Amino acid sequence: MFSLKILTFSFLLYSVILYTNAKMGTKKTIEQLDLILQFSGWKNLSDINLIKFYSNTHYLQNMIETPTHFNKCNQKIRTLTIYLGCTYAKVMQNLYSVISNVIRHSKRKIYEEKDLINGCIFTDELIKLISLYIVPLATLLKGAMDAFDLLHDTPWNNIEKYDYMVSPTLEKIENIHDYLKKLILSHNDISTYTGALETIDKFFKIKMTNLNKDCVHYCEFVPVKTNLWKEWNHEYKTIFGHAINLVFFKFLTKKMQNYIQTVITEKYFHLGFKFDPITGETILPTPMDPIELDLELRVPYQHLPSPILIGTQ
Structure with a gap:
């Protein structure tokens, strides 16, 4: 009888310990999530009206302002991960509007105008831009999504890889260097340039199709009247005139560089994410060792992923 009481007491004590540990872990996650949402960048995200998840609609402002509860923590993490995915999909859609037009104009220079010199220069500039900035x-962006996803008890990336919206496509865009490293561009062989353009064009068309499918399921975007290509093209024509020449592509390259740096600042660092150059991973602030909230005022661009290099002859 005495042994039975000891056994019962031990079981109860063991259960209490397990429950306490589980609850402490959940509390830590809630505190970390609330800390992350203190970063000012979350309030400044404006590309998405709402997101749809399991037939429910979710608004970012509500998620920021509503305290995180125990039974809603995982749902909030998943919903915010989707919101990040929609935001980052919009970034890539914006960049693709420029990339696709650069490819179209480069092809025209080579095929129709027989302007091989500028056609090659435009192609070189595009590949350099992809290497140094887009990759x-x-x-x-993928690192940010994955780091946030890991806050969930059952990370999406681990159990539903093929349904994990946007992140797998970002990974494929990140790995475009597997294609580009194989390109050896030769000014003595114009087919190396046309082949490079075809490869890049096909690659991004497929990736944008995948992104658009994800967006249809989850994202409702704020309507826009124009895209980056039209906006920058109009600005250039207003300042310089109508010629599609080397000056235009230098102007366009600078615009894309500035846009990407703004995205990194406002949609990565200002959301509390930090890139670890040693591990190559994105890390999140924690209540025990938070990233300083003034980080957004001193964005460390020296700690960014390394670019890739493309061979030329």
């Missing part, structure tokens, strides 16, 4: 950007 590192995709690395950061």
Whole structure:
């Protein structure tokens, strides 16, 4: 009888310990989530009206202002991960509007106008832009989504990889270097340039199709009247005139660089994310060791993913 009481007491004590540990872990996650949402960048995200998840609609402002409760924590994490995915999909859609037009104009220079010199220069500039800016950007955005997803008890990336919206496509864009590293561009062989353009064009068309499918299921975007290509093209024509020449592509390249740097600042660092150059991973602030909230005032661009290099002859 005495042994039975000891056994019962031990079981109860063990259960209490398990329950306490589980609750402490959940409390830690709630505190970390609330800390992350203190970063001012969350209030400044404005590309998405709402997101849809399990037939429910969710608004970012409500998620920021509503205290995180125990039974809603995982749902809030999943919903915010989707919101990040929609935001980052919009970034890539904006960039693709420029990339697709650069490819179209480069092809026209080579095929129709027989302007091989400028056609090659435009292609070189595009590949350099992808290498130095778009690949590192995709690395950061995917890292942010995955780091946030890991707050969930059952991370999406682990159990539903093929249904994990946007992040797998960002990973493929990040790995475009697998295609680009194989390109050896030669000024003595114009087919190396046309082939590069076809490869890049096909690659991004497929990836944008995948992104758009994800967005249909989850995202309702704020309507826009124009895209980056039209906006920058109009600005250039207003300042310089109508010629599609090297000056235009230098102007366009600078615009894309500035846009990408703004995205990294406002949609990555200002949301509390930090890139670890040693591990190559994105990390989140914690209540025990938070990232300083003034980080947004001193964005460390020196700690970004390394670019890739493309061979030329």
